[in-house]
Amino acid sequence: MTVRNSTHFVANQGTSSGIGCKSQSVLRALRLTILFTVLASAPCLAQDASIAGPVATVSMDHNTFIPGEITVVPGTTVTWVNKEAMPHIVVDLNKGFRSKTLAKDASFSFTFATAGDYDYLCSIHPNMKGKVIVKPVS
Numbered sequence: 001m002t003v004r005n006s007t008h009f010v011a012n013q014g015t016s017s018g019i020g021c022k023s024q025s026v027l028r029a030l031r032l033t034i035l036f037t038v039l040a041s042a043p044c045l046a047q048d049a050s051i052a053g054p055v056a057t058v059s060m061d062h063n064t065f066i067p068g069e070i071t072v073v074p075g076t077t078v079t080w081v082n083k084e085a086m087p088h089i090v091v092d093l094n095k096g097f098r099s100k101t102l103a104k105d106a107s108f109s110f111t112f113a114t115a116g117d118y119d120y121l122c123s124i125h126p127n128m129k130g131k132v133i134v135k136p137v138s
């Protein structure tokens, strides 16, 4: 009995201010739409940034990065592979990434989330230089 009375009271309040009630429900619907949009797009963004993003490979051979310069889109994972017996260490000049000493067939990967130019070298052979250009598709 008490529950039914209180329900009735709330309903009466709603009808007494009809316009206010309507705009409130529109607001609520908008809020829900925004929430669903955020929820729906979040997993996609996470996938693009890491797992399902594009990939590129740079080889190390004859004390050279091959190709010496690559252009990729943001979110690309670049993998450096050492193809020769000479050890190499991939080091970003701006300290964004750094590999361990890479023996023959060892590899190192880094995902470039942010657009920009990334100059790097081999810290064992400073003349061995490379560049990754991260550029959104225009």
Ligand SMILES: [Cu+2]
Binding pocket: 063, 087, 088, 089, 122, 123, 124, 125, 128
């Ligand atoms: Cu080297």
